[in-house]
Amino acid sequence: MQELANIFIKSIFIDNMVFAYFLGMCSYLAISKTVKTSVGMGLAVIFVLGITIPFNYLLEHYILKEGALVWISNHFIDVDLSFLSFIMFIAVIASIVQLVEMVIEKFSPALYSSLGIFLPLIAVNCAILGGSLFMQERGYSSITEATVFGLGSGVGWFLAIVGIAAIREKIRYSNVPPALRGLGITYIITGLMGIAFMSFMGIKL
Amino acid sequence: MSKDSLFAKKNMKLLSDPLDDNNPITVQVLGICSALAITVQLKPAVVMALSVLVVLSVANVVVSLMRHMIPSRIRIIVFLVVIAALVILVDQVLKAFVYDVSKELSVFVGLIITNCIICGRLEAFAMANPPGKAFLDGLGNSFGYGIILIIVAFFRELLGAGTLYGYPVLEKLGVYDLGYENNGMMILPPMALVTVGVLIWWQRARNEKLIEKN
Secondary structure (H helix, E strand, O other), rough: OOHHHHHHHHHHHHOOOOOOOOHHHHHHHHHOHHEEEEHHHHHHHHEEEEEEHHHHHHHHHHHHHOOOOHHHOOOHHHHOOOOHHHHHHHHHHHHHHHHHHHHHHHHHHHHHHHHHHHHHHHOOHHHHHHHHHHHHOOOOOHHHHHHHHHHHHHHHHHHHHHHHHHHHHHHHOOOHHHOOOOOHHHHHHHHHHHHHHHHHHHHOO | OOHHHHHHHHHHHHHHHOOOOOOOOOOOOOOOHHHOOOOOOOOHHHHHHHOOOOOOOOHHHHHOOOOOOOOHHHHHHHHHHHHHHHHHHHHHHHHHHHHEEEEEEHHHHHHOOOOOOHHHHHOOOHHHHHHHHHHHHHHHHHHHHHHHHHHHHHHHHHHHHOOOOOHHHHHHOOOHHOOOOOOOHHHOOHHHHHHHHHHHHHHHHHHHHOOOOO
């Protein structure tokens, strides 16, 4: 249990998707103009990360990894399909996003109208594919750990985008030098937020 | 389109526009994730820029050749499959020839798949233009991307580690004897953001038509 809590906290604060690895920056910069839309996007990311990472974990452990196919027959002990992981992961992500979109549209029109427009964007959000690739690289030992990692990374991304959106709403009333307006100042603020988040690095878990 | 018009002035604009006025990173805001993460040193940045060059120009040509056959409803999936196949090729080549750099780039080679520059150019350009122009557009945009990568990596490596492409420039120049110290901050992730921010500032101060209206 403590192990899971560690992974959760670590993936939110220390290995924050945005500040430590710059994942999902494109949507982070494009959709952070108002707090309302950024909350929608953030929730959608938590949701999709929480679903796709366990799926890709199963894929990795029962199909792609070296020796993963032994559950079919012992002849496959040497088979290593991990070079296929990029294409498999992205296919899983794209199809799950599509499925989730259809399911939400059918069962919860209210949720669909708030999350719906963000879901198609998420298939090409690098935070999602990055989550799966980090899961593969760090080799989590169980599907629960992988899921917790996914949810934690999602929450970290959510915090980052809501934070920057709140700051951008305020900064609209400030006198920013013309050449820095918009994109430039957002980069610099994100850098400063990243410095703040670096203070979590000292935490030993 | 005849062969010689491929190098007409209009087409040359496809090559030169993305370098400044329509730069993928600083103006179109595409493909930022990888640009920031791998610019600690010049070498990974150069390798990354070359990988994107290969993937983007080939993907642009392939999609442009198939543009009349791709149903528009499933085009994103088609793009992703084309890109993912190319990225796997690039990844295998990197692992075979420059293993240490490939280790350093870690997941970011895989993330070329979701690099929005590629999807964005396929969607905006390759779907509507013939292969020759699409190829030039791919080249131009990857140069625009590469140039930012290299500028950012140049400053971060020089100021952060005192080396360039692994060569200890500052030590050879004897700057350390004058009491200079490396700025370790430049190696940390947040400074990548600030460096790009300053770069955008400089570019827009020089090129005023890019300034955003608030």
